[in-house]
Amino acid sequence: MPERYASVLDEPAFSPDALSFFGWYELDKRQWNWIAPESTGFYAFPDLLNTSLSRLLISPSADLYNTWAEEYYDLDFDLKSVTHIFRFLPLAKNTIDILNPDLGLSDIEGDADEIGYPIVDKS
Structure with a gap:
């Protein structure tokens, strides 16, 4: 070094x-x-x-994150939903359902509020 x-x-x-x-x-x-x-x-x-992680850190994009996450977690992710998150678009129930069907808006509301991530409808 x-x-x-x-x-x-x-x-x-x-x-x-x-x-x-x-x-x-x-x-x-x-x-x-x-x-x-x-x-x-x-x-x-x-x-x-x-490596996909270094490319992601140097030039972050939804495509690169999706590639890294699929390799790291050994899961398939919906690129359209990942792109939605990368664009910082408000979260809606359908996006959460696609990314993790075991979670609902109420499960992620606290985390989203903590980092200032918008949610479409908190009711």
Whole structure:
């Protein structure tokens, strides 16, 4: 890890022990650099750009999130509903039913309010 970023490892807001990878962009070289933790330190991870998670973090989109979520959770998700969420459109019962039929508006209302996500009808 470059010395100029080493202080990140001591930052209380982060958890280096739970770090999946660390990436930085070098503007002058126009390239991303990646390292991932290993028990003895860090090692270079040049192919990280080929993972769905890194692509999602660098250029978030509904398509990339859907790809990552399907791989991570081993489930199929409705891209139209995921796009609805990415556009920050108000949640309606039908969107929740598609994404998780076990939940209703009342189940997610508190979480949505906490993050300021709009809900179509709270009644």
